[in-house]
Amino acid sequence: MVSPATVSRLINGSAQVSRETERAVRQAMQELGYVPSRLAQSFARGSSRTVLFLVDGESESMQNNSFLMTIVLGLNDVLADADYSIRIMSGHQTVEGIRKNAMQWSTEAWRRREFDGIVLSNPTTNDPLIEAVIERKIPAVVIGRYSRVAGVVQVDVDNVGGTRLATQSLTALGHRRIAFLGPPEVLTVTSDRRQGYLEALARMGIKPLNAWILETDGVDLEVFSFEAARRTVEKALTTPLDWTALVAFNDEMALGAMRALSEAGLKVPEDVSVVGFDDLPYARMVTPSLSTVHQDIQQLGQHAGRALLALLRGQATADLTIQTVSLVNRETTATPPTSAETVDFSS
Secondary structure, eight states, X not given: OOOHHHHHHHHTTOXXXXXXXXXXXXXXXXXXTOOOOHHHHHHHHTOOOEEEEEOSBOHHHHHTOHHHHHHHHHHXXXXXXXXXXXXXXXXXXXXXXXXXXXXXXXXXXXXXXXXXXXXXXXXXXXXXXXXXXXXXXXXXXXXXXXXXXXTSEEEEEOHHXXXXXXXXXXXXXXXXXXXXXXXXXXXXXXXXXXXXXXXXXXXXXOOOOGGGEEEOOSSGGGGGSHHHHHHHHHHXXXXXXXXXXXXXXXXXXXXXXXXXXXHTTXXXXXXXXXXXXXXXXXXXXXXXXXXXXEOOHHHHHHHHHHHHHHHHTTOOOOSEEEEOOEEEOOSSOOOOXXXXXXXXXXX
16 A cells, blocks of 8 residues: 555656566556656646747638748657657737737746746737747747847748848849839748848849839738739839849748739749748649749748747757758749840849
């Protein structure tokens, strides 16, 4: 006969008992079909074994978001092996509203120890939620580059280098009139990708015209969408076309641009070359297949998961990890049309 406390310690691996006693207890558990309560174990050791993943947007839109779902797969690759589950928090509000509500909720949930750490994506400039996480010393990893390196661990891809690479691939083909299609600079990633485009043009001595910056509009997260991109390019095409190539913020927006170009009677890449960013599965499924910047999205989630595990275990980890990207040339890029004028934009 052993006490319940001894059985509990044995299950948790902390009891010092003889082999005979341990064998008898485990045999009894098997005969009774007893399975330890993970929740009860979590309360006992002061850990929920849960990681919170905050995303922007409602749950339905996330189910159709290949990027975020692949991030989750990467996180789960690492966290599941360490016996952590992932709790996804989303909301259909403004980005600022999501951050404010998440800050209030996560603060209370942290006090109740409902999660052990948090993964955040798409940081805004001076993000109030990240600042709250830093202030409360909550173990956290940001997927994206935040303006402050100290105080929070960040995992990101080379967004600046990616759009610089995309733009340089077009200048190498002979393009000098290159547009950039993207959302307003509300997030760090939007600023970084536009910066890469501008840097590539500057290296060629090209000063972009204002008309080359095609900025989408819409309600909150809609600015990142296929439809917002289609509308923006459609509007731009109401005036004479003064660019022969386009770099899009992401693959979805690249496809929106291609739809607008097709509806206007223009061919890709014969009339306009297009390059995307992300290399999501549908990039190679469309016709013509999309030239794009490849990033290993699942690996990005894995990097974030490993960084958070290191924090939870009290281990040292890099403040900022930048994952490399590469260019995938497919069927949407070619030399400029012969009818395009050669103009010096360096002055």
